[in-house]
Amino acid sequence: MLDQPNAKKQKLVILGNGMAAGRVMDELFARAPDRYDVVVFGAEPRVNYDRIMLSPVLSGEKAYDDILIHTDEWYATNKVDLRRGELVVAIDRVAKTVTTQSGAVEAYDTLIIATGSKPILIPVPGAELPGVVTYRDLDDVNLMLDAAGKGGHAVVIGGGLLGLEAAAGLAMRGMTTTVVHLMPTLMERQLDPNAAYLLQKAIEARGIEVLTGANTAAILGDTCVESVRLDDGRTLTADLVVMAVGIRPNTALAKLADLNVKRGIVVDDHLRTSDDNIYAVGECVEHRGQCYGLVAPLYDMAKTLAATLAGETVDGYIGSTTSTKLKVTGVDLFSAGDFAEGDVKDEIVLRDPARGIYKRVVLRDDRIIGAVLYGDTADGSWYFDLLKKNADIGAMRNALILGQAYQGGVALDPVAAVAALSDDAEICGCNGVCKGAITQAITAHGLTTLDDVRARTKASASCGQCTAKVESLLAATLGDNYSAAGRKPMCKCTDLTHSEVRGFILSKELKSVPAVMQELAWKTSCGCPSCRPALNYYLLCAWPGEYADDAQSRYINERVHANIQKDGTFSVVPRMWGGLTTPDELRAIADVADRFKIPTVKVTGGQRIDLLGVRKEDLPAVWAQLNSAGLVSGAAYAKGLRTVKTCVGSEWCRFGTQDSTGLGVKLERFMCGSWAPAKVKLGVSGCPRNCAESTVKDIGVICVESGYDIHIAGAAGLHVRQTDLLGHVDTEDEAIEYIAAFMQMYREEAGYLERVWKWVENAGLDKVRAAIMDDADNRRALLARFEKSQRAVRRDPWAERAAGREQHEFTPLATLNSIIAVPAE
Amino acid sequence: MNMTMVPSNDFWFDVGPLRAIPQRGARTVKTPRREIAVFRTASDEVFALENRCPHKGGPLSEGIVHGRKVACPLHNWIINLDDGEASGADKGCARSFPVKLENGRIYLNMSVAAAP
Ligand code: SRM
Ligand SMILES: Cc1cc2nc3c(=O)[nH]c(=O)nc-3n(C[C@H](O)[C@H](O)[C@H](O)COP(=O)(O)OP(=O)(O)OC[C@H]3O[C@@H](n4cnc5c(N)ncnc54)[C@H](O)[C@@H]3O)c2cc1C
Ligand code: SF4
Ligand code: FES
Numbered sequence: 001m002l003d004q005p006n007a008k009k010q011k012l013v014i015l016g017n018g019m020a021a022g023r024v025m026d027e028l029f030a031r032a033p034d035r036y037d038v039v040v041f042g043a044e045p046r047v048n049y050d051r052i053m054l055s056p057v058l059s060g061e062k063a064y065d066d067i068l069i070h071t072d073e074w075y076a077t078n079k080v081d082l083r084r085g086e087l088v089v090a091i092d093r094v095a096k097t098v099t100t101q102s103g104a105v106e107a108y109d110t111l112i113i114a115t116g117s118k119p120i121l122i123p124v125p126g127a128e129l130p131g132v133v134t135y136r137d138l139d140d141v142n143l144m145l146d147a148a149g150k151g152g153h154a155v156v157i158g159g160g161l162l163g164l165e166a167a168a169g170l171a172m173r174g175m176t177t178t179v180v181h182l183m184p185t186l187m188e189r190q191l192d193p194n195a196a197y198l199l200q201k202a203i204e205a206r207g208i209e210v211l212t213g214a215n216t217a218a219i220l221g222d223t224c225v226e227s228v229r230l231d232d233g234r235t236l237t238a239d240l241v242v243m244a245v246g247i248r249p250n251t252a253l254a255k256l257a258d259l260n261v262k263r264g265i266v267v268d269d270h271l272r273t274s275d276d277n278i279y280a281v282g283e284c285v286e287h288r289g290q291c292y293g294l295v296a297p298l299y300d301m302a303k304t305l306a307a308t309l310a311g312e313t314v315d316g317y318i319g320s321t322t323s324t325k326l327k328v329t330g331v332d333l334f335s336a337g338d339f340a341e342g343d344v345k346d347e348i349v350l351r352d353p354a355r356g357i358y359k360r361v362v363l364r365d366d367r368i369i370g371a372v373l374y375g376d377t378a379d380g381s382w383y384f385d386l387l388k389k390n391a392d393i394g395a396m397r398n399a400l401i402l403g404q405a406y407q408g409g410v411a412l413d414p415v416a417a418v419a420a421l422s423d424d425a426e427i428c429g430c431n432g433v434c435k436g437a438i439t440q441a442i443t444a445h446g447l448t449t450l451d452d453v454r455a456r457t458k459a460s461a462s463c464g465q466c467t468a469k470v471e472s473l474l475a476a477t478l479g480d481n482y483s484a485a486g487r488k489p490m491c492k493c494t495d496l497t498h499s500e501v502r503g504f505i506l507s508k509e510l511k512s513v514p515a516v517m518q519e520l521a522w523k524t525s526c527g528c529p530s531c532r533p534a535l536n537y538y539l540l541c542a543w544p545g546e547y548a549d550d551a552q553s554r555y556i557n558e559r560v561h562a563n564i565q566k567d568g569t570f571s572v573v574p575r576m577w578g579g580l581t582t583p584d585e586l587r588a589i590a591d592v593a594d595r596f597k598i599p600t601v602k603v604t605g606g607q608r609i610d611l612l613g614v615r616k617e618d619l620p621a622v623w624a625q626l627n628s629a630g631l632v633s634g635a636a637y638a639k640g641l642r643t644v645k646t647c648v649g650s651e652w653c654r655f656g657t658q659d660s661t662g663l664g665v666k667l668e669r670f671m672c673g674s675w676a677p678a679k680v681k682l683g684v685s686g687c688p689r690n691c692a693e694s695t696v697k698d699i700g701v702i703c704v705e706s707g708y709d710i711h712i713a714g715a716a717g718l719h720v721r722q723t724d725l726l727g728h729v730d731t732e733d734e735a736i737e738y739i740a741a742f743m744q745m746y747r748e749e750a751g752y753l754e755r756v757w758k759w760v761e762n763a764g765l766d767k768v769r770a771a772i773m774d775d776a777d778n779r780r781a782l783l784a785r786f787e788k789s790q791r792a793v794r795r796d797p798w799a800e801r802a803a804g805r806e807q808h809e810f811t812p813l814a815t816l817n818s819i820i821a822v823p824a825e
Numbered sequence: 826m827n828m829t830m831v832p833s834n835d836f837w838f839d840v841g842p843l844r845a846i847p848q849r850g851a852r853t854v855k856t857p858r859r860e861i862a863v864f865r866t867a868s869d870e871v872f873a874l875e876n877r878c879p880h881k882g883g884p885l886s887e888g889i890v891h892g893r894k895v896a897c898p899l900h901n902w903i904i905n906l907d908d909g910e911a912s913g914a915d916k917g918c919a920r921s922f923p924v925k926l927e928n929g930r931i932y933l934n935m936s937v938a939a940a941p
Contacts, residue, residue, distance in 0.1 A: 568887075
């Protein structure tokens with residue numbers, strides 16, 4: 001329908017003068033400048049400005065004037081009647097009018113609701129105190145600037161996009177700033193844990209403290225905020241609290257007017273609400289079940305809406321794919337789409353630890369479905385474009401991660417690539433070692449192993465990322481004389497061996513799984529079932545008390561502290577210290593077996609009693625009852641200390657030379673709870689007749705008249721191996737000290753899943769013997785580290801679980817008894 | 826009256842909030858016909874499979890979740906979460922069920938989950 005020049009102009013009223021309203025007007029006036037008389041109500045007492053640039057205003061990198069979208073002149077030129085500072089409080093859909101807070105009434109022919117979102121306030125005590133602000137508009141920024149002017153402490157609740165931008169701004173304005181984030185990693189909705197690790201490092205490098213996994217319990221203060229209390233009891237001083245935990249579509253008016261509202265105001269593909277004369281646009285809407293919190297979708301919506309209002313026939317709005325960037329100067333991150341944790345097959349990962357770069361493109365059927373980039377985001381828009389177009393990237397897959405600039409070239413063969421490099425090409429970024437230096441060192445000094453090259457040139461000695469390249473260089477230079485045997489990478493996620501990874505964890509002070517993976521250039525985003533449990537153990541061993549165990553990187557047995565059986569039930573083995581038990585303990589075991597109808601009770605090969613066939617749901621209750629009789633977990637499932645088998649020894653036996661039972665009990669009490677690379681079993685025999693089979697245990701003691709012979713590295717499983725003698729000691733105290741020191745050395749040096757005997761064979765018996773028997777300082781240091789790590793694990797896992805910890809492991813998510821059934825027709 | 830199940834999209838049962846399952850973890854949903862394992866990946870995707878490994882019936886809900894896969898706790902078969910297929914050389918398939926996530930809650934399609 002064409003406009004009639006003489007007809008009375010239609011009246012268009014817009015509620016809200018934010019980014020969506022502004023864009024609709026721009027698009028509309030470009031199409032049909034004179035079609036409507038336009039009245040805009042804006043609750044904010046100002047013209048339209050670029051909300052997304054508030055952070056640079058807060059930080060001081062921009063002024064308010066720099067971020068204006070529409071100036072006063074613009075409203076005049078376009079004959080837009082702007083009612084600034086006027087809050088609309090009601091819509092009368094029958095009379096087709098809106099009413100403002102001041103009582104003014106305005107009629108409309110067509111109404112657009114563009115009221116945006118409201119920040120979510122977490123309902124904690126003290127949330128209403130002066131000094132608590134949200135982050136949405138210029139008034140909020142001004143409040144923050146006032147507070148910042150006085151200096152002091154700021155606490156930002158929420159480690160998402162807004163929270164981090166606010167924190168960065170406040171820190172730049174000189175406030176001591178802390179970010180409190182509920183989830184374990186920052187921006188978890190946009191970033192995977194690896195990118196989040198780098199981001200946290202960058203945020204912390206600005207002097208901002210980041211507390212993750214931190215739940216706000218209360219905001220405290222008499223007349224204005226003074227502190228924030230977390231639910232773990234910590235209290236943070238605060239002169240200003242910024243709540244940036246999320247937004248909620250601002251739908252109050254629409255609800256009041258009885259429009260169809262779910263999470264947002266429901267609109268169709270032409271942005272029409274359930275009332276034909278009312279449209280809605282921007283963050284307040286819900287379209288095809290989706291609400292948005294970014295500007296790109298509202299730009300798309302504004303186009304469709306403006307065209308519709310201009311009377312054009314247009315294809316509807318079909319929804320938007322969004323991408324995120326963080327506007328903190330010096331932090332480059334980009335994320336788009338679905339970056340579900342992939343695996344080797346459907347993701348491509350590139351890490352450059354020296355430059356702090358992490359790039360990950362997630363694929364499905366040769367199409368990009370997500371991308372996370374940190375440190376180098378130049379190709380973000382290229383990936384995003386390929387994603388939106390659903391383009392087939394099969395042909396460029398090999399070089400995809402290198403970015404747009406590398407496309408069209410020949411596919412890269414990494415080996416050939418290294419060989420073809422010029423002599424001055426840098427191989428090791430960390431230490432700045434070039435190819436020529438390495439090949440020259442290999443020939444001049446007759447180097448034959450990776451370790452030689454590391455010692456001589458430092459190449460591959462810092463993060464290990466260039467290990468594969470250095471190895472190819474060795475192979476190229478030495479030809480057949482080079483054999484890589486003996487160096488077995490941990491798994492397909494890395495070129496480094498177990499012991500190299502352990503070394504770097506200590507030397508580079510890596511304290512989390514994402515830290516290890518980033519700084520050691522893991523080739524996958526999140527590891528695999530083979531490296532995850534290993535890394536979890538290495539970190540636990542390196543940083544006792546500090547590293548938080550990752551239950552999801554453990555096998556089920558260690559997660560629920562029981563052994564899974566073939567039918568999905570579990571077996572429970574209480575500790576019997578040194579094989580000793582009492583009538584009371586036996587009664588308690590019998591009672592538990594009766595009460596929980598446990599089908600099988602068996603004496604194990606390790607001198608204790610196994611309750612087999614326990615239902616998983618019953619485990620906490622079984623534990624509670626065993627606990628109350630003083631029984632604790634026997635760790636029959638653990639990569640850690642299992643049983644200490646003993647014989648009766650001097651207390652009863654006519655041949656006994658020492659109290660083997662007593663020593664066994666002391667050893668078990670001292671060492672229980674300790675995690676190790678693999679299971680560790682001990683035996684203590686009272687004389688060389690060796691009734692406790694000590695000479696096939698990981699650590700065995702044979703008591704003799706003159707004291708104690710300590711044996712190590714026995715085995716009686718798939719492989720049978722008699723122990724080697726570590727040495728002789730005279731007293732019981734010494735025996736405990738030497739054994740614990742040996743255990744710690746094994747804990748620190750063996751590869752994950754490497755039993756004691758294997759490790760000793762690899763490390764060399766002489767070396768182990770010298771370290772424990774001859775080097776007293778070293779032995780005492782090992783003992784001290786063992787004691788420290790034991791302090792961190794001296795808790796009974798059963799007691800914790802009976803008290804409710806990890807409850808999700810033992811209860812179904814839901815039990816559905818009645819199924820909805822409908823009669824057949 | 827003869828009661829039968831009619832496949833329909835409307836039988837989405839709310840089985841609980843996403844946060845009730847640890848990331849890279851799983852929980853079970855018991856139904857009269859079968860036990861279903863609901864998995865949550867590191868990036869908060871959810872998948873539902875019958876809680877029985879195609880190899881020897883191991884409870885998949887107790888395996889280590891990595892990417893869109895789970896390693897069976899009994900003999901380490903690797904099962905795809907999206908279609909239940911065993912990967913690599915192993916052959917077999919755990920039945921998968923429609924599941925969706927809305928506003929932080931998990932919904933299982935019971936008309937499929939309860940069908941024989
Ligand atoms: C219960 C028990 C058998 C019994 O009924 O007596 C047993 C049961 C299992 N053993 Fe054992 N072993 C038991 C004593 C032994 C012994 C004898 C001993 O400890 O004195 C050995 C030989 C000694 C040794 O370890 O060198 C033994 C060598 C093995 C091995 C071979 C290890 C190896 O490195 O060669 C395995 C397989 C493995 O660990 O990968 C194994 C694995 C297992 C597993 C964990 C198999 C599995 O993964 O499910 C069984 C768990 C059953 C359960 O749920 O409780 N079990 N196993 C014994 C528990 C002892 C305890 O009180 O803790
Ligand atoms: C600090 C900050 C940084 C951001 N950074 C980015 C970014 O980098 N990238 C990105 O894509 N997005 C970013 N966003 C989000 C982006 O600003 C929003 O998506 C966008 O502003 C939404 O536009 P809107 O018009 O729907 O809502 P708004 O821009 O919020 O506009 C709504 C307006 O309506 C007014 N109003 C509400 N109710 C009434 C009423 N009853 N009567 C009259 N007026 C009313 C409000 O006062 C407000 O001015 C950021 C947001 C903030 C706060
Ligand atoms: S010997 Fe074999 S069958 Fe017997 S308990 Fe050990 S692992 Fe199981
Ligand atoms: S039952 Fe799952 S791998 Fe054997």
